[in-house]
Amino acid sequence: MLRVENLAKSFEGEVRRRRAKTGNGTDRVFAVNGISFDVREGEMFTLLGPSGCGKTTTLRSIAGLEHPDAGVIEVDGRVLFEGRDGRKPRSVPANERGLGMVFQSYAIWPHMSVFANVAFPLQVKRRGARPSKTKIADQVHRVLNTMELDDFASRPATKLSGGQQQRLALARALVVEPSLLLLDEPLSNLDAKLRESLRYELKRLQRDLGITSVYVTHDQTEALVLSTTVAVMKHGNIIQLGRPREIYENPNSRFVAEFIGTTNMLTATVEAKAGDRYTVLTVDGPLALDSAVDIAPNRDVVVSIRPEAVEIDVDSRASEVPNEWKGTVVNRAFLGEAVEHVIRVGEHEIRARGNPSVSIQPGTDVFVRMDPAKLTLVPVD
Incomplete structure (x- = not known):
């Protein structure tokens, strides 16, 4: 479903680790250092690691919000990015990738109602691909019903609770029926009790809807609860890749053993x-x-x-x-x-x-x- 091969992304700057000299003598920081992984259809794939390990840069590269130095990103056989040595990279713009994304801050439009927030991604599609008003209304209400937000359709988005706003952000990402859903620490701004309950709600929705998802978090418990597969990252590299139980019970390094749980x-x-x-x-x-x-x-x-x-x-x-x-x-x-x-x-x-x-x-x-x-x-x- 999703194939990432030898993905690399660097930034200019001073750094003590992961530093490499480019041809012009400039120091570059490799936030992502040639990683590869596959995500199967219907899977919840989690990128887990401490701050600065490269997990969000990887997610943003898949979304088209970062321009990688090299590698291949492919969804359902469609190449979204390809960059190889000696060739000009080809990249599909973010708005043409057809992917859904939920940000850490939710990025909900405060001046819009719940209905308008969810409808907006459909309304701004190109004229030939834009659904009719009737179809937009049907799609929005169907997604709001799934998220148990249909009763709040006319309410201002800012009048929702934290958990409802999280579900609204998810609804807005799902309404376009994306082939792949990207989630960047969507629960990190919630209090501990609400975060715990929404983990199971998110897992249920992902399973029931069969959405292929890539999830970014630094929360080990969240990764173990939600994931089909976990990739533990450190310094731009994938240190271990496997099922949650496998990684918890059989860590392949001291870093993984200490990072995953106690x-x-x-x-x-x-x-x-x-x-x-x-x-x-x-x-x-x-x-x-x-x-x-x-x-x-x-x-x-x-x-x-x-x-x-x-x-x-x-x-x-x-x-x-x-x-x-x-x-x-x-x-x-x-x-x-x-x-x-x-x-x-x-x-x-x-x-x-x-x-x-x-x-x-x-x-x-x-x-x-x-x-x-x-x-x-x-x-x-």
């Missing part, structure tokens, strides 16, 4: 390997874990342990299970759906998150257990 990171050295079962040595003792990653003995590694994979108990079961260490609870926090304990084990502090019915007083000696199947072996960057 994790305990223990440095270690590979002692032995038998099939997929590894034994690694940390400063506080050995750990057994299962991993399909191929790393030779004596190599330095990092073990990623999610807090929910750590079990704590006041009684030992060392004779029955592997990976049991003794420690002391130094802190705890009630999170509503869980209780998080911080346990001092030798030189490490390990976070454990579990059932809220289990709450252990700080200062209590406990035993920490870690299931080998739930530990992740990460090569040292």
Whole structure:
């Protein structure tokens, strides 16, 4: 559906990283550094990463709001941009790409009603492609009904709540029936509770309508909830590409492990390997874990342990299970759906998150257990 190949975009300026000399000696900042990915029809594809990683520049390049240095952008077999060395780039103007876009600020026209905001993209089409007034009204009401905004059609757009404005921006993008919907952090301006409820609403709409979407966010939870596929970006490059569960449970680098959710990171050295079962040595003792990653003995590694994979108990079961260490609870926090304990084990502090019915007083000696199947072996960057 969407194909992005070797996309690159640079800007002139001073920078400490990603700097390259052009032929005229000018320093250029590579916001996007030759990335490639495919988005299948009906998929919610998310570009995830910290500020400045290149995710919004990628989205704006697809939309036609940025002019890339090189690469190919193709939607449904139609080339929207192609730039190769030694050739003059060809680029379809943004207003002719037929894509829908929802901006971070929503960009709602404050002087227009809800109906007029949604109708505007249809009304400004070229004369030959512009629908009749009757058809425009039908399309607008159909989309407003889908967004549960039909009762507010005559209301000024500024009189809507934050969640309703977000749905209005989405309706305006959908009314043109785009082949591809682009969303640039559309929930970031909402309060936490509303943002959480709208994540599921957006996921439902995307699934029910079958819209192919590219979503940009720096919110890890948002990416995990919404996405079919996630591309984690850093310094203009895609570091890992995969399903949300795959990236969460099997990060391919320390950066991904630490960026996606909360994790305990223990440095270690590979002692032995038998099939997929590894034994690694940390400063506080050995750990057994299962991993399909191929790393030779004596190599330095990092073990990623999610807090929910750590079990704590006041009684030992060392004779029955592997990976049991003794420690002391130094802190705890009630999170509503869980209780998080911080346990001092030798030189490490390990976070454990579990059932809220289990709450252990700080200062209590406990035993920490870690299931080998739930530990992740990460090569040292």
